Amino acid sequence: MEVEQLEIRDHLGRHPPFDQLPDEWLDRVANEVEVGYFKAGDDLLAFGDEVRDLGYIRSGAVEMFRRDGELYNRLGEGELFGHMALMTTGRARFPVKAQEDTLVYFIPAAIFHELFDQVEAFADFVEVEDRTRLRQAAAASVGGNPLLTTRVDHLVSLDPVVISDKARVQQAAELMTRENISSVIVVAGEPGESVTAGDMVGVLTDSDLRRRVVAEAMSFETPVSEVMSTGVITVERDQFLFEALMVMLKDKVHHLPVLDRGRLIGLVDLSDIAGHESQSSLFVVRNILYRNSIEGLESLVGDVKDCFVRLVKEDANSHMIGSAMAGIGRAFKQRLLELGEEALGPRPVPYCFLALGSMARDEQYIVTDQDNAMVFDDAFDPDKHDAYFLELARFVSDGLARLGYTYCKGDVMATNRQWRQPLSVWKQKFSDWIERPQPETLLHSSIFFDLDGVHGNTGFASTLQSFIAGKASQSPHFLGCLARNAQNRTPPLGFFRDFVLEKGGRHENSINLKRRGSGPMVDVIRVHALAAGSTAQNSFRRLDDIRAAGFLTASMADDLRDALEFISVVRARHQAAAIEAGASPNNNIDPETLSNLERRSLKDAFKVLANAQKFLKFRYRPGGG
Amino acid sequence: MYDRRSWQAAGTSRDWPRIMQRQAESAHSPLLRDFLEKSRIEASRPLSDVPLVALDLETTGLDPARHSIVSFGLVPFSLRRIVCRESLYRVVQPRREPDAESIVIHHITHSEMAEAPDIVEVLETLLQALAGRIVVVHYRAIERRFLDAVLRSRLGEGLVFPVIDTMALEARRHPRRKPGVIGRWLGRKPVSLRLAACRQRYNLPQYAAHHALTDALATAELFQAQVAHAYTPDTPISSLWS
Structure with a gap:
């Protein structure tokens, strides 16, 4: 009958995958819909139930459970359930229960299969498991920047x-x-x-x-x-x-x-x-290297932000943004050290200035603190030489603070006597950390074991990278302890329940994407990388090594890569938007500001992280082999 | 012919199967007789077992004597599922010129109506779609009185049938709709029985109002929600119809 289900059609048309459907298909689907209401607590599907249609949540929220009763997923307005069953056995694997009073639009199996066979965009959407959807979301975010594609x-x-x-x-x-x-x-x-x-x-x-x-x-x-x-x-x-x-x-x-x-x-x-690429980070770097004073460098801070925003707007991937910003940070350090050496006179012994953490990994963004250290030649004599290096370290550290790189709260800076040491002392320190891990040294490991030489004799940095990789890979107890630490910061999956519950209401909450997302992910990757004896510092390069060494399957490594990429890009966009709005950028994101697909993908990314942490637990055990 | 005043006053205790049978016996039109026979549903049948149909009429006004129907929408359903595929929507030719105000409400233009058939041409389709089902409406006075009036004027004989009125069910849930003195002082608002307001109380989505088909769908969803919250699938139909 030629009727128009206007409300149903409009709502479907605003949500994926139906937003991809041609009009005539959308009309058809809307006309075939069956509607059902479920009170909070009602069962929509029990395990093993025959699934006769695709469920589309029009209002309310449902929860899906594993057979053991553990929560598997929460779904809200515009989300689908039942498609996995329709594509496989036709029986429900995950029971579905209404978490709130819920109205569901059911799309009959016959229409589902027709759509699946005839509309590619629809098939692409429902076919992919959650994690694959994430991959597509990450891939779609790489746009037309010629630097990335040429x-x-x-x-x-x-x-x-x-x-x-x-x-x-x-x-x-x-x-x-x-x-x-x-x-x-x-x-x-x-x-x-x-x-x-x-x-x-x-x-x-x-x-x-x-x-x-x-x-x-x-x-x-x-x-x-x-x-x-x-x-x-x-x-x-x-x-x-x-x-x-x-x-x-x-x-x-x-x-x-x-x-x-x-x-x-x-x-x-x-x-x-x-x-x-006329306005690339390159020009910022070049300008940095030409400035002769801290004031001169300070005048470039605005350019750094512009560069960041531009990269994000050009849909650069996270690796490009991260390495461009790390390149800028590195240039600032190099220039400050050069200026410092000019003022203090020539270095008394060869040294290397180390960048630690995100800069060493080429994963730096706009909100960051300074983590650094110094390695000296073993001819270093503290009584004779240290005054010079302390002065130099202060000069760099204060300079960086003026350039927007805040002092490290944990005092992991070359101004701290502990972190100004000759090469042999560093090796001894790292040996101790690896052989006898303590809560404190484990935290240090997760900072210092991402290191990169920025200035001076960078060979010292390479030596330390190889030393760490060689030793850690042979130390199962250390890996076990580090793996346990890497499970501490769990992804905020529960947040999405609140999000569903609070729809339309106010959101006090936000997610810190660094602390709950990219940070723990980098931790997980570091454990595998050290186990695999990789000397790479960048998380994506580490994943390549991990995969090549067989420590993760290709699909697990890909999932982690996509999840990290997605979270990083969302984080970068969030910071760029804040800069553009004249606000100070941070890592706290309000899911309500995300699109439906982004929110869904973010949830997928957190699920990947949760699984990766679980795998870590199973793979590395303290005290064992 | 049944006396109009008596059914308007009727409570839920009406013996609908008997009323339907009597009307069937006296009806001249085969169309009506067919409808009445099919729609004679036993009072004890449980809700889960009763075929339902949500109906909404859009009219040029509230008085069947002066105003007429401009469109109707209906959606067959059960307690479990509302079946959009079997829904029906028609714009019909009003007998009297609709005034501008009601056109604004229904978004149906004069030219749409000019091309529309007279209601008599779709009466058969309408009655067949309703036959064998219990009609669910939001505010029974409109649908039942307008249908009765149309049939009287076109077929020369009227029709009454049981309906479930979601507004009346909602009124039962909220017997004291107007807040007392303290409630008013506290800023409490009276409980609204309008369709959109009722739906909101059950976490049902907001739909645009005044499209006959959308309103019928909205009514069907509301009834499912009301049963889920206040009744059971075994509740006999006789305790809800009026």
């Missing part, structure tokens, strides 16, 4: 210019002028037809010629090998532009040789990427 070879300049390390600097300058390039790749011996990664021994740049040759009044006959920059950093042609950009930011280079299966095919230039 690969390096798109911008590579072909026919790279190379020169022998035995050539004279004057020859090199001539070649560079002739070719109109600002840098040249140096190869060992005479350049052949094709250059491999192993042939490259350095890069000679305009600034090398200026600083090391002209300024030092060196002979133009000096061999190139004596003035070039050594340690060639390369990228692969199929890497994304943002990855190349991050390498450049991190290592302060403006050119990167591009390899194709180990063979040099060209060079990618900072200015090319910058032209591609």
Whole structure:
């Protein structure tokens, strides 16, 4: 009969997956709906009941239970139940009970199957298990930023210019002028037809010629090998532009040789990427490196926020946002240390300034405190040298505070004598933490075992990373204790019940996405990474290692990745929105400000975390093997 | 023919099966006779076993003598499920020009009505959809009186039948709807018996009012909710109809 179920149609049309349906389908579905009312406490489905239709909650809320009576899920307005049964055995696996007085629109199985077969968007939605829905939500949030989707070879300049390390600097300058390039790749011996990664021994740049040759009044006959920059950093042609950009930011280079299966095919230039992404974090970093005072650096704080907001608006993924902001933080530290060294004189012994926590992981956002430490060469003598480093540490720490990186409440800063130590003392400390874990040292482990060298002799940082990875992976008791700690902060699944209950009402509550979401997730990932002996610091890179080592199945690793990505992106958006509104950004999110799909996905992400914590309990046990 | 005043005053104790049988015996129209025979439902039948149909008429006014029907909507249902697929909605030609005010209420335009059939053309469809079911309405005075009036004018004989009135059921739940002196002083509002207000008390969603089909659906949902809260599936139909 040609009737219009206006109310039913409109409501369905506002909720996924029905919002994806063409009008004629929506009309049909609305006309086929059957309606049922359930008082709070009524059973909608018992275990093993035949499921004859898809349930759509029009008002109220229901709860789904496992067979053992444990709560499995809570559903509110616009959410579905029964689809898993319809797609599988046709029998209810999870009993469903009305938590409030609830009105349900039932969509008969026949229509469900027709939709499933004929409307792809509908099938995609109902087919996916909760976690897969999350993956799609995360994937959909990566939009059209060309840095994320364009690969390096798109911008590579072909026919790279190379020169022998035995050539004279004057020859090199001539070649560079002739070719109109600002840098040249140096190869060992005479350049052949094709250059491999192993042939490259350095890069000679305009600034090398200026600083090391002209300024030092060196002979133009000096061999190139004596003035070039050594340690060639390369990228692969199929890497994304943002990855190349991050390498450049991190290592302060403006050119990167591009390899194709180990063979040099060209060079990618900072200015090319910058032209591609005119307002990137790169410019902020460059400006930081040119400022000569703390006041000068302070004037850039607004740019940092703008950069963050822009990245979020361009739908950058969390890895890109996190590494861009960490790159900026790193640049601030580097510049402060340089300014400090200028004021205090040359360093008395080699040292390395360490970034800890989110900056070390390349997962920094806009709201962050400073966690840092110093590693000295073992020639360090506290009586002679420490006054210098304390002064330097204070200078950096106070400077960072003025730049918006608040002092660490736990005093994990290089200004704390405990955290200024020679390399051998650090190794001893870490050994103790791993061999005899105590509540306090376990907390330290979760901060210090994400470390990265920012300035000075960064080799110390790499040494410590390898030391930790090697030792922790062999220490089941430590892993067990760390795993137990990683289960302490549980995801706020119960929050969603309140949310359902309070619909339409006021929400006093909000979720701290860092404390209850990304933080515990990073903790879980760290345990597996240490067990797998990974030296990676970034959580996504760690997941790659964990998966490769077989410590998590591919699907578990993917779930964690998607969940972390989703929570991180929601967090970033929340902070960007606060900045734009002129408020101070934080990590507390009110679920009511989220879209229906976001809320649903957030809940899925928390479920992934809860499962990952459960798995941790089963996988690592203190005191055992 | 049944005396109008007596059924208007009737309580819940009316012997509806007998009334229906008497009307069937005296009815001339086969349409009415068919309806009356099918709709003779035993007083003791439990609610869970009774086919129901929610009905809503939109009219040009409140007085059947002066105003007429502009549309009707109905949805068959049971205690368990409301079946949208079998619902029915028709706009019909009013006999008298509707005044502008009621048009605003129903959102039915003059041109829509001009193209609509006369009610006599859809009477058969309407009665067949109602037959064999107990009619559920919100505020019985409208539906029953307007239908009776239409049948009298078009077929020359009227019709009365049992209805369940969700408004009357709600009034039973709230015998003291007007707050006393203290209640008024405390700012208590009288309990409203309007459809939307009743629905709200059962956590039912807000629907746009004054579309006959939506109102019929809203009434069916309200009745399911009322039974869930105040009655049982075994409650005999006779304790609810009037």
